[in-house]
Amino acid sequence: MSVEANVPLANFMGQAGFGSFAPVGERLGSIPKAGGPRHYLAVEIGEACQLKCRHCIYHRTKSRNPRPNSEVLREVYNTVHGGYDPLWLTFAGKEATVYPSTLVEAATRLRRPSTLSILMTNGLLLKDGLIDALADKIDLFDISLDGPKVAHDWMRGTGTYERAWQRIEAVLARTDSRVGIIATAVRGEVKPGVQQYEQIGELAEEIVTRCGTSGRVVLTLSLYFGPVADPMLLRPEDIAGLVRTLSTTGCPSRVLLTANYAHQWPEVAEQLGLTDTQVRYDAPTGLPVVQFGSVNLILFNLTEVPQISARVSNDGLVFVGCNHLVLGDAAASHAVGDLGEEPLGGILDRLATGRHAIYDHFRESPAACGHCPVFAACRAGDRLSGLLFDIGAVDPYCPRIDRSPVEVSATVTSRSRLTFAEV
Secondary structure (H helix, E strand, C coil): CCHHHCHHHHHCCCCCCCCCCCCCCCCEECCCCCCCCEEEEEEECCCCCCCCCCCCCCCCCCCCCCCCCHHHHHHHHHHHHCCCCCCEEEEECCCHHHCHHHHHHHHHHCCCCCCEEEEEECCCCCCHHHHHHHCCCCCEEEEECCCCHHHHHHHHCCCHHHHHHHHHHHHHHHCCCEEEEEEEECCCEEECCEECHHHHHHHHHHHHHHHCCCCCEEEEEEECCCCCCCCCCCCHHHHHHHHHHHHHHCCCEEEEECHHHHHHHHHHHHHHCCCCCCCEEECCCCCEEEEECCEEEEEHHHCCCCEEEEEECCCCEEEECCHHHHHHHHHHHHCCEECCCCCHHHHHHHHHCCCCHHHHHCCCCCHHHCCCCCHHHHCCCCHHHHHHCCCCCCCCCCCCEECCCCCCCCCHHHHHCCEECCC
């Protein structure tokens, strides 16, 4: 069975961790463009970062070898030069700019005319010389700002806000590249009575003041990802309020409604008056978009086009998306491939053609979703995280699913006992 033949398989490839999605929504159509799976590849450039951010989901203990893995990079080079041509290629890490020479070499060797090259970074180590070296190799600098000064410095450390803005302005002055500013929205008080996510509107106003509204600089909201009981997870009213606030600023913005928030979309849409709004589709990616003023909401779970988003770790393990990072060292058992055992091209081919064993969990929708009145709006939610958290391929975040009789288990028997809860 091919991925193309089974639309539900499109919904479970973790989308977080591939940047700001800044171009998505700039060319929209009423139906998704036909074609095979859309491919996205993220590559870790080492495993080190100079910051210790409150919201970081990278929970792995310190690697024995945090420096870039030359053998892994060589396999990525061979795969790309062997004909693999992803739509987007993202350089990630912990923080890729900790290793500037390797980053420049990788960006040079992996440069493809038809591929959008993205750098995900906190921006603080983007010295002028590194910016110049990357100017014709990186199309999109995705730089983190988590609100105005008080919120950003609360998240990442005192003084980091102004330093990040200095580097953003340097990128704009020294390159023709675009900048995607990524703000992670979380629940958490930056000072008594003031939530971090409530501050992001001020950041949008600052972006308009400094950079205008041409679209060269775009703000993206990454909604926090964490375990089910994590207090930093957002609520529907938080998301709806953020969207309303962003729309009043006129700042070109994206809100990434990833799978773990899919179950909230019906309530968010109702609060925003979007329940009858037509979903449109980004032409290059096929990703679904709903517009609210200057804000594009990207509804990953409503995609009709398979999205193959692979991330290669510094250890040579291959994952779908980056949700696995919350598991720390335990993530290894959830890898979809190991470059020590199989070439990257073979792993990607099995993902693209639907032959990978991970799809066996997703051939059918969960029985627990069978009578759900909002199933069409969430498409069974975040089933990938259900696997990661060892409860089976069912959304661990959805409050409509009653897990009371279920032990924490990934067995088929346990999944079959899940029932639909009264709301």
